[in-house]
Amino acid sequence: MKTIVIIGGGSGGISTANHLAYRLRGSISSGDVHILLIEGSSRHYYQPGFLEIPFGVMSETETYRDERRMVVDGVDLIQENATAIDLKNHEVATQKQKIRYDYLVMATGARYDFDAVPGMGESTFNFYSLDDSVKLKKALNNFKKGKIVVGVTSMPYKCTPAPLEAVFMLHDYFKSRNMLDAVSIEYVYPMPMAFPDKGVSDIALDMFRDRGINPSLNFQIKSVDTAKKELVSRDGKRISFDLALLVPPHRGSKLVEDSKIGDPMGWIPTDRFTLNITGYTDAYAIGDATNLPVSKAGSVADAEAIVVADRISKQVTGYEPDTMYDGSGGALMVTGLGKASMITSSYTQPPVFMPESYSYYWLKLIYNKVYWNMTAKAVLSGVNE
Numbered sequence: 001m002k003t004i005v006i007i008g009g010g011s012g013g014i015s016t017a018n019h020l021a022y023r024l025r026g027s028i029s030s031g032d033v034h035i036l037l038i039e040g041s042s043r044h045y046y047q048p049g050f051l052e053i054p055f056g057v058m059s060e061t062e063t064y065r066d067e068r069r070m071v072v073d074g075v076d077l078i079q080e081n082a083t084a085i086d087l088k089n090h091e092v093a094t095q096k097q098k099i100r101y102d103y104l105v106m107a108t109g110a111r112y113d114f115d116a117v118p119g120m121g122e123s124t125f126n127f128y129s130l131d132d133s134v135k136l137k138k139a140l141n142n143f144k145k146g147k148i149v150v151g152v153t154s155m156p157y158k159c160t161p162a163p164l165e166a167v168f169m170l171h172d173y174f175k176s177r178n179m180l181d182a183v184s185i186e187y188v189y190p191m192p193m194a195f196p197d198k199g200v201s202d203i204a205l206d207m208f209r210d211r212g213i214n215p216s217l218n219f220q221i222k223s224v225d226t227a228k229k230e231l232v233s234r235d236g237k238r239i240s241f242d243l244a245l246l247v248p249p250h251r252g253s254k255l256v257e258d259s260k261i262g263d264p265m266g267w268i269p270t271d272r273f274t275l276n277i278t279g280y281t282d283a284y285a286i287g288d289a290t291n292l293p294v295s296k297a298g299s300v301a302d303a304e305a306i307v308v309a310d311r312i313s314k315q316v317t318g319y320e321p322d323t324m325y326d327g328s329g330g331a332l333m334v335t336g337l338g339k340a341s342m343i344t345s346s347y348t349q350p351p352v353f354m355p356e357s358y359s360y361y362w363l364k365l366i367y368n369k370v371y372w373n374m375t376a377k378a379v380l381s382g383v384n385e
């Protein structure tokens with residue numbers, strides 16, 4: 001009997017577990033393979049929905065489902081937190097048990113480190129968790145006039161286009177309420193560009209000009225002066241705000257840090273093609289948890305899940321694991337309430353930004369609905385590759 005353990009049942013973990021269950025269904029029913037998914041949360045969140053809540057595009061309850069509803073037959077769900085990993089001895093500890101594995105997949109995502117920016121939690125908003133998005137929805141609804149700042153505190157962060165999307169949605173939100181004369185929007189970014197890729201940055205800056213949005217680039221937020229309502233940069237500059245939406249600093253999971261298998265920020269050293277945790281052919285990392293030079297995005301996590309499921313299926317059944325990840329990922333990037341673009345990239349292809357259209361927006365709305373039963377359930381396993 002071979003035991004495959006996946007830690008983390010978010011976007012990447014659920015997709016890996018379900019793909020494996022489809023591929024190995026014969027071995028599972030004959031008792032040769034056992035798939036265990038360890039997930040600490042009872043809810044599976046569709047995080048792109050958090051950005052939609054403040055603008056009323058999605059409701060709170062549309063952004064999560066019971067984790068138990070997400071697994072397909074053949075996957076055993078353990079609803080506990082993993083507390084330690086021993087890669088050398090093939091062992092995972094949870095709050096209640098120790099589990100030996102033959103193959104391991106780390107899909108533990110990222111966590112937010114609000115303490116890294118003093119003052120941030122108290123006086124600013126964000127759209128990176130369900131609770132925060134709900135609070136932001138109320139704050140926007142009550143906002144009558146003044147300056148709204150959308151800022152990124154540090155790199156990397158989940159869904160690179162998300163803060164740009166927030167700016168464009170804010171613009172259209174206040175336009176639809178006839179409030180653009182009373183509200184100004186400023187975009188604060190730590191890099192000299194508005195996006196890590198210059199091509200996309202140039203397009204975004206043109207779109208800012210058209211919409212009267214003010215970019216403040218190369219501004220590394222060090223702290224928030226809550227009394228004065230100002231962002232303070234590492235070199236002492238200040239930006240005032242009436243309402244600030246800040247993307248929190250991200251780090252790897254505490255489990256990774258506690259088990260000492262990550263870099264100083266808690267990202268797992270991962271082979272860019274095989275997705276093996278460096279030095280271990282029987283252990284993999286996918287999604288936000290890795291140190292790979294790709295976007296921390298659900299599309300990436302899913303593309304990686306397919307590669308890892310294929311590799312492990314081959315290893316389990318005695319074949320050479322020859323499937324490689326090519327760095328591909330993509331995002332349907334909202335450019336307003338009614339328009340979107342699509343950005344795709346890979347290790348060899350810099351991001352391509354498709355002209356904005358209603359069709360992409362429509363596709364995004366559809367994807368918000370089909371995610372649950374399509375991507376997460378891996379129903380196209382073996383077809384969409």
Ligand SMILES: Cc1cc2nc3c(=O)[nH]c(=O)nc-3n(C[C@H](O)[C@H](O)[C@H](O)COP(=O)(O)OP(=O)(O)OC[C@H]3O[C@@H](n4cnc5c(N)ncnc54)[C@H](O)[C@@H]3O)c2cc1C
Binds near residue numbers: 013040047296301
């Ligand atoms: C506002 C917002 C908008 C976004 N928009 C997009 C978008 O448009 N397109 C896109 O592709 N991506 C988007 N993303 C990013 C996407 O949601 C993430 O990149 C994706 O969820 C990563 O998947 P993951 O499996 O690596 O991590 P997650 O989905 O975060 O899952 C990690 C899981 O691990 C579990 N876990 C952690 N530690 C433990 C432990 N010790 N024991 C047990 N379980 C543990 C957690 O509970 C969690 O369920 C967005 C994200 C946000 C926040």
